[in-house]
Amino acid sequence: MTSLQDPSLSVPAPPKGDRGGSIGLARNLGLVIALVILCIVGVATAGDRFASSDNVLTILRLAAVVGVISIGMTFVITGGGIDLSVGAILALASVWATTTGTQAMAGDVHWIIMVFSAILVGAACGTINGLLIAYGRIVPFIATLAMLASARGLAEIIADRKTQIIRDQGFLDFFGAEPIGIPVIVIIFALVVAAGWFLLNRTTFGRRTFAVGGNPEAARLAGIKVQRHTVYLYALLGTTCGIAAVMLMSRTTTGSSTHGTLIELDAIAAVVIGGTLLSGGRGTVVGTLFGVLIFTTLTNVFTLNNLSTSAQAVAKGVIIVIAVLLQQRIANRKT
Amino acid sequence: MSTIHPRRRRAFAVAGAFAAATLVLGACTNNSGGDDDTSDAISKSNTDNDKSGEKVVIGFSAPAADHGWMGSITKSATTQAEQYDDIELKVAEGTNDVNLQISQVETFINDKVDAIVLLPFDGAAMTSVARKAMDAGIVVVNVDREFNSPFAARTTVLGDNYGMGVSAGTFVCDDAAGKTGLKVAEIAGIDSLPLTQDRSQGFSDALKACGLKVDNRVAAEFTVESGEKAASNLLQAAPKIDYLWNHDDDQGVGVLAAINNAGRDEFTMIGGAGSADVMEAIKADNSVLKATVVYPSTQAADGVKLARLLVQGKSLSDLAEIEVPRMLKLAAPIVTKENVDTYLPSAFRS
Numbered sequence A: 001m002t003s004l005q006d007p008s009l010s011v012p013a014p015p016k017g018d019r020g021g022s023i024g025l026a027r028n029l030g031l032v033i034a035l036v037i038l039c040i041v042g043v044a045t046a047g048d049r050f051a052s053s054d055n056v057l058t059i060l061r062l063a064a065v066v067g068v069i070s071i072g073m074t075f076v077i078t079g080g081g082i083d084l085s086v087g088a089i090l091a092l093a094s095v096w097a098t099t100t101g102t103q104a105m106a107g108d109v110h111w112i113i114m115v116f117s118a119i120l121v122g123a124a125c126g127t128i129n130g131l132l133i134a135y136g137r138i139v140p141f142i143a144t145l146a147m148l149a150s151a152r153g154l155a156e157i158i159a160d161r162k163t164q165i166i167r168d169q170g171f172l173d174f175f176g177a178e179p180i181g182i183p184v185i186v187i188i189f190a191l192v193v194a195a196g197w198f199l200l201n202r203t204t205f206g207r208r209t210f211a212v213g214g215n216p217e218a219a220r221l222a223g224i225k226v227q228r229h230t231v232y233l234y235a236l237l238g239t240t241c242g243i244a245a246v247m248l249m250s251r252t253t254t255g256s257s258t259h260g261t262l263i264e265l266d267a268i269a270a271v272v273i274g275g276t277l278l279s280g281g282r283g284t285v286v287g288t289l290f291g292v293l294i295f296t297t298l299t300n301v302f303t304l305n306n307l308s309t310s311a312q313a314v315a316k317g318v319i320i321v322i323a324v325l326l327q328q329r330i331a332n333r334k335t
Numbered sequence B: 001m002s003t004i005h006p007r008r009r010r011a012f013a014v015a016g017a018f019a020a021a022t023l024v025l026g027a028c029t030n031n032s033g034g035d036d037d038t039s040d041a042i043s044k045s046n047t048d049n050d051k052s053g054e055k056v057v058i059g060f061s062a063p064a065a066d067h068g069w070m071g072s073i074t075k076s077a078t079t080q081a082e083q084y085d086d087i088e089l090k091v092a093e094g095t096n097d098v099n100l101q102i103s104q105v106e107t108f109i110n111d112k113v114d115a116i117v118l119l120p121f122d123g124a125a126m127t128s129v130a131r132k133a134m135d136a137g138i139v140v141v142n143v144d145r146e147f148n149s150p151f152a153a154r155t156t157v158l159g160d161n162y163g164m165g166v167s168a169g170t171f172v173c174d175d176a177a178g179k180t181g182l183k184v185a186e187i188a189g190i191d192s193l194p195l196t197q198d199r200s201q202g203f204s205d206a207l208k209a210c211g212l213k214v215d216n217r218v219a220a221e222f223t224v225e226s227g228e229k230a231a232s233n234l235l236q237a238a239p240k241i242d243y244l245w246n247h248d249d250d251q252g253v254g255v256l257a258a259i260n261n262a263g264r265d266e267f268t269m270i271g272g273a274g275s276a277d278v279m280e281a282i283k284a285d286n287s288v289l290k291a292t293v294v295y296p297s298t299q300a301a302d303g304v305k306l307a308r309l310l311v312q313g314k315s316l317s318d319l320a321e322i323e324v325p326r327m328l329k330l331a332a333p334i335v336t337k338e339n340v341d342t343y344l345p346s347a348f349r350s
Helices: A021-046 A053-078 A086-096 A100-108 A112-134 A140-159 A169-176 A184-202 A204-214 A216-221 A226-252 A263-273 A285-304 A309-334 B004-028 B037-041 B068-082 B098-110 B123-135 B161-176 B194-208 B224-237 B249-262 B276-284 B299-312 B340-346
Strands: B056-061 B087-091 B115-118 B139-143 B155-159 B184-188 B214-219 B243-246 B268-273 B289-294 B327-330
Touching (some): A053 A204, A053 A226, A053 A285, A053 B098, A086 A140, A112 A140, A112 A226, A263 A285, A263 A309, B056 B299, B068 B249, B098 B115, B123 B139, B155 B161, B161 B289, B194 B214, B249 B268, B299 B327
Parallel strands (some): B115 B139, B155 B327, B243 B268
């Protein structure tokens, strides 16, 4: 965790090697402080109810769905883009994977068919986004807004605006299981975070992402195929939407065109308070993880304390602002 | 990193603007009056069941209060709980995010509450976690949107959605008095919910009995904004209407706005759910609104009461039955100028 690169050094040229620990740590310090404060508030107000292992698992299960999408979103935003369609893609993937047709096929072969179809649908939608943006030269905001509308519309058509119930017990048993006391969807979330961190910080793919987001023209002159890379980024995010769809399917035992409504805002908020720059070129998977955990812990603390809807919404807004300000100050002082 | 500075200053400016906007909005929208009307109708049972018993911890979760009926659901549940000193009600954040609502129920399970009163955003999606609560020995009372497994709740409190449609359709048939060829239009609520499908089914079944049918149908989303949008489109599509049934009085505020904007008054409009505003309009009898169908917003309050009885091992005192019934279906009466005074006190504010 301490060996994160400082992406600010990677602008505009792709970074080489590990630019070490202390700066990355400092950047995340604000987030750690925020999370620690939240935990202290949680323990102070709810005591053992907050600090119990059951409650920690409740937080992690809640974080898993939005968390997986946020990791994908980190890549797209680092690469200079934005994706508003993730919730709609999640809904479409969940519906596609739970139609009577898919479920019948899954019944004949194996439930893994449902998993594959959700992920394939997600990846396909992401690829379409990427193609429209990279080769159609449509602004990401607009292209993904179009996808938001049409993917949810298509989900409603396929599901006939009804909730589709998953009958396959094998699927539910597998994803509902808790080997060594940890729910499967939390394990998947952890794997996605680890894979995302490795991909962004330890591979050429990650370095290209920083370069494309920091300065596309410089990246092109440096020989990076910017358009193709952009398509990859959106396809990657689509894939994480598919994974999130599978998680939500197992949690709700349903597929529905209403799944994932407004999840794009939670994901973008988590990425941004994590320290990824909305204008691109600078991004951190660990920061995003903290961002997601801060939001879900906040929700949990509020739920434990019986606090009203309206107070929560206000607190969330305030925390976004405070977290970003705090984190900017610390980062700037250190650099 | 001197280039960051202007950006930072801008960030502070934006934050300041947001803070100011929040204050202004908060001041403008703080309408505390009016909402208390429903609480008049919520009282104790006035039976031996009211006697303070063992303490009952009840977890309550409902969708986001984005329309008046739903706001009244949570409000009346809270009001009801306050009347019993042996109830401790834990209210979770209202949410339309099933993932979050599931985690709220998980929190209640972790807390080992005695009972959970749950109005799910999507009944099917909440079934599995409700079942988990039942397995953990918690009494689950399902309100309004039904689970898809009988094992997921001890007792279910439902409004009569099919009955709402029947009441509205029957009113149209009575009012039409045998005339045929009349144009009937319908503005439904959220189409993906089974309750909307039931309402529409009831309406069309009742109309069939007197030889009428729904000629134009659009769906809104229970909110004022969606009602306005749907109604504008409908009025554009149907130049002449004789009867219009709108499923929900909250979206009805928008529907009426669209009707006024279009300057239409050739038809009779029937509301749904039974808001206080609509009932007052029926009483005043100076608009297209001539009737509405009640869909009680006190369902969750009933859920809280039943949860208390179930945990304390009491029965419904007016029934011979020893146990609290598995399901309660509330009536959906039609409200017209003649009987509006009976229902006005328990109506909710949009």
